[in-house]
Amino acid sequence: MDRDLAEVEREIADLRRITTTQQMNLGEQIAALEARAERLREEIARHPTAWQRVQLARHAERPRIGDYIAALTSEFLELHGDRAFGDDPAMVAGLGMIDGRPAAIVGHAKGRDTRENIARRFGMPNPEGYRKALRVMTLAERLHAPIVTLIDTAGAFPGKEAEERGQSEAIARSLLEMARLRTPIVAVITGEGGSGGALGIGLCDVLLMVEHAVYSVISPEGCAAILWRDGSRAPEAAEALRLTAHDLATFGIVDEIIPEPPGGAHRHRDDAVAAVAESVRRHLAACAGRPKESLIAARYEKYRRIGRVREGSAVVAGTTPTAGGQAV
Amino acid sequence: MDRDLAEVEREIADLRRITTTQQMNLGEQIAALEARAERLREEIARHPTAWQRVQLARHAERPRIGDYIAALTSEFLELHGDRAFGDDPAMVAGLGMIDGRPAAIVGHAKGRDTRENIARRFGMPNPEGYRKALRVMTLAERLHAPIVTLIDTAGAFPGKEAEERGQSEAIARSLLEMARLRTPIVAVITGEGGSGGALGIGLCDVLLMVEHAVYSVISPEGCAAILWRDGSRAPEAAEALRLTAHDLATFGIVDEIIPEPPGGAHRHRDDAVAAVAESVRRHLAACAGRPKESLIAARYEKYRRIGRVREGSAVVAGTTPTAGGQAV
Amino acid sequence: MLDWLARPKRAAAARRDIPAGLWVKCPRCANLVYRKELERGLRVCPRCGFHRRLSAADRLALVLDRGSFVETDADLEPEDPLGFVDERTYPERVAEYRRRTGQSEAIITGTGTVEGARAVVGAMEFGFMGGSLGSVVGEKISRSADRALEHRWPLVLFVASGGARMQEGTLSLLQMAKTSVAVARLADAGVALITVLCDPTTGGVAASFAFQGDIIIAEPGALIGFAGPRVIEQTIRQKLPDGFQTAEFLLQHGFLDAVVPRAELRAALARILRLTNAPVDPQMAGAAAQGWGEPADAADEPPPA
Amino acid sequence: MLDWLARPKRAAAARRDIPAGLWVKCPRCANLVYRKELERGLRVCPRCGFHRRLSAADRLALVLDRGSFVETDADLEPEDPLGFVDERTYPERVAEYRRRTGQSEAIITGTGTVEGARAVVGAMEFGFMGGSLGSVVGEKISRSADRALEHRWPLVLFVASGGARMQEGTLSLLQMAKTSVAVARLADAGVALITVLCDPTTGGVAASFAFQGDIIIAEPGALIGFAGPRVIEQTIRQKLPDGFQTAEFLLQHGFLDAVVPRAELRAALARILRLTNAPVDPQMAGAAAQGWGEPADAADEPPPA
Numbered sequence A, B: 001m002d003r004d005l006a007e008v009e010r011e012i013a014d015l016r017r018i019t020t021t022q023q024m025n026l027g028e029q030i031a032a033l034e035a036r037a038e039r040l041r042e043e044i045a046r047h048p049t050a051w052q053r054v055q056l057a058r059h060a061e062r063p064r065i066g067d068y069i070a071a072l073t074s075e076f077l078e079l080h081g082d083r084a085f086g087d088d089p090a091m092v093a094g095l096g097m098i099d100g101r102p103a104a105i106v107g108h109a110k111g112r113d114t115r116e117n118i119a120r121r122f123g124m125p126n127p128e129g130y131r132k133a134l135r136v137m138t139l140a141e142r143l144h145a146p147i148v149t150l151i152d153t154a155g156a157f158p159g160k161e162a163e164e165r166g167q168s169e170a171i172a173r174s175l176l177e178m179a180r181l182r183t184p185i186v187a188v189i190t191g192e193g194g195s196g197g198a199l200g201i202g203l204c205d206v207l208l209m210v211e212h213a214v215y216s217v218i219s220p221e222g223c224a225a226i227l228w229r230d231g232s233r234a235p236e237a238a239e240a241l242r243l244t245a246h247d248l249a250t251f252g253i254v255d256e257i258i259p260e261p262p263g264g265a266h267r268h269r270d271d272a273v274a275a276v277a278e279s280v281r282r283h284l285a286a287c288a289g290r291p292k293e294s295l296i297a298a299r300y301e302k303y304r305r306i307g308r309v310r311e312g313s314a315v316v317a318g319t320t321p322t323a324g325g326q327a328v
Numbered sequence C, D: 001m002l003d004w005l006a007r008p009k010r011a012a013a014a015r016r017d018i019p020a021g022l023w024v025k026c027p028r029c030a031n032l033v034y035r036k037e038l039e040r041g042l043r044v045c046p047r048c049g050f051h052r053r054l055s056a057a058d059r060l061a062l063v064l065d066r067g068s069f070v071e072t073d074a075d076l077e078p079e080d081p082l083g084f085v086d087e088r089t090y091p092e093r094v095a096e097y098r099r100r101t102g103q104s105e106a107i108i109t110g111t112g113t114v115e116g117a118r119a120v121v122g123a124m125e126f127g128f129m130g131g132s133l134g135s136v137v138g139e140k141i142s143r144s145a146d147r148a149l150e151h152r153w154p155l156v157l158f159v160a161s162g163g164a165r166m167q168e169g170t171l172s173l174l175q176m177a178k179t180s181v182a183v184a185r186l187a188d189a190g191v192a193l194i195t196v197l198c199d200p201t202t203g204g205v206a207a208s209f210a211f212q213g214d215i216i217i218a219e220p221g222a223l224i225g226f227a228g229p230r231v232i233e234q235t236i237r238q239k240l241p242d243g244f245q246t247a248e249f250l251l252q253h254g255f256l257d258a259v260v261p262r263a264e265l266r267a268a269l270a271r272i273l274r275l276t277n278a279p280v281d282p283q284m285a286g287a288a289a290q291g292w293g294e295p296a297d298a299a300d301e302p303p304p305a
């Protein structure tokens, strides 16, 4: 479809050139082609390929965490610091009032421009970011407030200092504690869901995914580089990885897909953000009354079921342990 | 008494000189004086002044944490690291088998010689030390194992990096969590109990104190420097601070004083260490059966009572809140 | 433990430059500021933003809704458990600080509202023996924690202290543990502790309730640390860099949730209280701040040497 | 995610230097070692202490009491949920690794005893697709956690993995969460998780159960980290220092409880199990280690590119 569009656009350009250089009136033909181009563009926006979605998810003009917080909360208090080493600007954490009730909100913070992106490490957290997020989530548990996590990162930062200060440990600890937090967790993948860096704040009771967001174990470029020694084959890899919201809904990973405005969230940011806010509010309300024990039990069951495994001749996932075994 | 001894010793020296230079036989007088000197020495060892106890508590030959662990446990596993930044050799933490039951043991690690002392920062922890200790204590809680803390430090390390990484926060967090740990905590001050650095692992259900150990809000030298701009008046300050085990028992701070061998723990290390091990074992056994709720409640009451306050005409401490108040 | 018996350099400079006159010299930027302007500006230098210390009473007046404060445990007084004497007896020193500050001890506790949000509050008085933590401060904070637990109102502590109080020896050290067990019950019950670290917050107070807050904020420029700067310089045998142990430094190192300028403190606290489940007193919801009357310089005065 | 499809430099070197001969060249110190001596020495170079990788089966044989191991869930096999194809299909790759390693997947799980102390155990097989975490590994670890909870025996996991398994996409990423919820129940119940990090432990496996251990130990020299060294070098545009991301480096940075030489591993684990409340099987209390028979080099073999 991409290729069709490119062809039509080339034709239009040709006709325009002829119109001006050869004084021919080709207005009618041009108009028809332009209508066709627009239809193709809409078609792409409606059904982007996996790779196109990756581009949309990474779009520089896509809403940022500040936009979502503004739409979700009537007031917000950003909290800082991991209480041990530093404060990571790549992760935002704080308390916000949602429908008159306090909630914790944590999420990746990509920048709006190059300067902010550099300051925020392009939304790729260091260990301090995960530790700050966990601290604020634990505070929410203590205050009987629910948690909203907003996921939009290419991944945890693969830097030297991140390793020195335990990127693995920070994410592992976050996952372990999020599994145990006795308060509802609603997670939203708003853009890039980049592997462990995304999952590090993504263990939840309800996973929402914005229509063109992606969620993947590895970037398509990284996957292509490993598979074919050729990063330019990323579009193929994107397809193969099944990283779109629709794919992940069929795998039972995503609980709800939040539609985006035509052409993507960046075209109509307010609408896009409002749709996310509405969905989060609705799920928070649904979680609010649930007893803590059943919440934790359901969280266990939710993840216990994820995966595809064949046992003997049956395809199973998340089953209970078998009784016996054999000596080796 | 110190002065008496010095005088007698001078007299003996004089008589000895006379014996050799003037060929007089003063053996009988010398023997009598020496007996008197020995009695004085024993008297000092039995009832040292506060300042003498400070010296004994700091004695280079005093038992170290390794000695106590060896006496207490049938096997020990040292654990390392705060899981965030580093491993502090000034703090030892691990699991040990005591009377066939696992327990956590944490404590300050002074060295045996200058090299080890430098490596172990003279037993003065950095924030990582307190965070490691807290991690291991939390593990003990999870494993339903009791905790033994062994206190022997001049204080938390007052360094630049310690401040950068939150010495205050580390100790404050340790105190808060130790107040909540749902497992028995037996603490022993084995030597120097130096202010916040000692208390940082000292919040407990039972506080034991070795006979000549000291426990103080500030070092006598520091106190003298502040009060009189004269660190050499430390002996006076030591007296004024009421930092001995006996003083602290009268204030209700210390639950049991563990006797030391004559002349101090360094003279008979095995005996000294065995006495500590016996007392710790006894108190662990006494705590073992206690329900967690009553343990935490008793811990609260124990500390809630500490302090001396006058309310109207009554001297009180740890009373319940008054009802009213007045507007200002 | 900060050496609060010594004359702090900054306070000394401040006093020298604040006679009774109309003009006040800023101890940081050395500009002359019209006294009334300084007071209207909450004692923050309009030229360089330097935050002068506030007395405990001024602090409460700045933050709480007018008429909302009810003091509690005002009649608690220290004993002299050690019979402590240096050049004067401990009771003599206490009496002198009472005269000087008009306060009975180094903390005022009570209840009040901020933009209508209810809280149990305590404000430390650095002018009273360096805001040191002794039995009375420990008891009043513990009772405040108990009261916060009973009502399920957040506990707000304005901290300004050099640490534990030497004159009560190990008993004062153990007030760190006493306040910790009291505060721990709040953590278990989901009642928030909010600490506001003012200049200075050091020693045993920094190493206990100050850094046990669920939310910890500080005033700009406040000195915050465990060991005092001079002690650290003796340890490392070199000068500390500018800005070491300031509130901004601690924010950068991950230990503070925010550094809040004094002019925004009341609004920030109101927001924090609302977000930590403080119930609202509807009668106070639209109230103004209590404000303050005549300047009270006690907090800036150096204690007698 | 380590690029385990690529030929790891060290393993390649190892293979080149280990033909079928009597003598084996150490990939670190380049000394020639008599093969039988190497095997008797648990595949640790007697000259430089270099720890060669062990297969999962050898690992269990090294540590467990002879005859104590009972395998569980051996018949779990991966599906192909994505229909993943690169040059071969995912099922073809799986089949090839099954032939190559003799294992059905990248982990062996079961129960056993160490010096009589009971445990649920899992040992990852790096030779099987780089020990990657897919649905089968996630399911087997989760079942092992459930089993540990049921019996209240500690769970011991020998980790050797490049991370999540690309061929199962996001499903494999979420095995990190799946194992986390299973392991979290152990933490709540006071049943210990003990992880032994072997060479290599990286990516999503490092960032989940590997570092969720109550006690975490590692083998000398093991590569342990989140990002692979090449990725970090691309990020920082410089070479990493020697020893970066080794077990010793992680111990120094506070992330490991101990680095345990292979010769001491069995005794160390027995001690850890006793100290974490493992019940003792009296019949096994004096048992010897299972030991191993002929050398199995699979773990050192590079997978086909």
Ligand SMILES: [Zn+2]
Residues within 6 Å of the ligand: C026, C027, C028, C029, C030, C031, C045, C046, C047, C048, C049, C050
């Ligand atoms: Zn100024």
Ligand SMILES: [Zn+2]
Residues within 6 Å of the ligand: D026, D027, D028, D029, D030, D031, D045, D046, D047, D048, D049, D050
């Ligand atoms: Zn070698």
